[in-house]
Amino acid sequence: DAAGQRLGDLVAGLADRAGDVLGAGIYHNLTITPKSHQTFIGLDGAVLDGSIEITGWQQSGDVWSAGYPEPGWSHGEGRDGMAQYTEDLLIDGQPLVRVASMAELSESTFYYENGTVFTLADPTGKTTRALSTPVAFVGGDTTGATIVNLTITNYASPAQRGAINAHETSNWTLSDLVVTGNHGAGVAAGDGMLIHGGSYSNNGQVGIHAYDTTGLVIDGVVASGNNY
Numbered sequence: 001d002a003a004g005q006r007l008g009d010l011v012a013g014l015a016d017r018a019g020d021v022l023g024a025g026i027y028h029n030l031t032i033t034p035k036s037h038q039t040f041i042g043l044d045g046a047v048l049d050g051s052i053e054i055t056g057w058q059q060s061g062d063v064w065s066a067g068y069p070e071p072g073w074s075h076g077e078g079r080d081g082m083a084q085y086t087e088d089l090l091i092d093g094q095p096l097v098r099v100a101s102m103a104e105l106s107e108s109t110f111y112y113e114n115g116t117v118f119t120l121a122d123p124t125g126k127t128t129r130a131l132s133t134p135v136a137f138v139g140g141d142t143t144g145a146t147i148v149n150l151t152i153t154n155y156a157s158p159a160q161r162g163a164i165n166a167h168e169t170s171n172w173t174l175s176d177l178v179v180t181g182n183h184g185a186g187v188a189a190g191d192g193m194l195i196h197g198g199s200y201s202n203n204g205q206v207g208i209h210a211y212d213t214t215g216l217v218i219d220g221v222v223a224s225g226n227n228y
Contacts, residue, residue, distance in 0.1 A: 022046040022150065029133040034145040042150035050133035050155030050163065050182070051090060057123045063105065068117035069130055075158040075184075078205075085112070086156035086183040088131045088204065091121050095181065095204070095228060131156035131183050139166035139190060151178040152186070159205050162188035167213070174198070185209035186226075189216050201225050 019039025026047045034040065057066045074084035082098045089096045089110045096110045096119060105111055110119040117130075136152045139145070147164070155163035163182040166172055169190035177198040179186035186200040186207045192215040199222040200207030207223035210216055 019146065019148075028052075031133060031135055031138060033138045033140065034142055034147075036142045037144040038142075039146040039148070040150070041148045044149070046149070047151040047153065048136045048155075049153055050131060050136060051129040052132040054089070054117070054128040054130050057128070062120055063102075063118055064121065064123055065116050065118050066123075066128070067115060068112055069132055070115060071112070072134065072156065073158065075160055078159055083159065083204065086131060086134065086158050087112075088156070088183055089117055089119065090127075090129045090131070090154065090181075091119075091123055092126045093181070096121065097228075129154065134158065135161070135163060135165045137164045137166065139164070139169035139172065141168050141170075142172075143170040144172070145169065146173040146175070147177060148173075148175045149177070151180070153179070153181045155182045157182045157184035157186075157203075159184045160188070160209060160211075162186055162209060163203075164188070166190045166193065167211075169193070179203070179207070189213055191215055193217070195219070195221055197221065199223070202228065204228055 019041050022042045024043050024045030026049050028049050054066050057064050069087050071085040078084045099109045099111050105120050107121040134156050152163050157163045162185040164187040167188040171192040173194045175196045179200045180202045183204040186203045189210040195218045197220045202225040207226045
């Protein structure tokens with residue numbers, strides 16, 4: 001009943017809610033640390049993107065290569081030990097799967113060694129990017145923050161961590177977000193969190209991650225195609 005009342009209050013009052021407004025556009029490699037009870041509202045078309053551009057591709061036989069960021073901090077070995085590395089390669093927005101050797105290269109995989117990325121996928125005329133920034137929102141132990149109507153994508157979130165990393169928070173509200181294409185989890189939920197509407201899909205590990213979490217309410221959410 002309390003969760004239902006809270007959801008009703010949110011929907012009824014959203015139009016009049018004051019907060020920090022992000023206008024339409026792409027905000028690259030932005031990490032936000034909210035204060036307690038702070039509100040972030042995205043206008044339609046507001047996107048937080050945690051990736052960087054990869055340029056300077058060269059071809060040798062069937063193999064394409066370019067400079068690439070070295071692996072950062074990881075959490076857990078994951079699939080074949082490779083999913084622990086969070087810097088995925090995207091070609092025209094589609095993630096390639098990291099492999100452990102040149103012998104495993106294909107048009108849907110990539111290999112990294114000594115600052116260089118290798119793939120058989122032809123990048124000519126395509127957008128090529130690498131997941132780089134680990135987190136879009138760092139929650140800490142704050143309470144009552146609200147995030148509304150944003151797309152959060154291409155963050156290099158480690159396993160069991162979210163692009164919205166809010167495990168230690170309390171009573172946050174996430175409303176009508178699109179959280180997609182992040183390496184680990186889309187969101188790591190905290191106690192009393194209300195996740196209302198939106199989509200948490202096509203992330204590398206899981207859409208919504210929660211553990212040792214009480215009072216979590218998920219309502220009207222789409223979560224599909226995760227664990228790519």
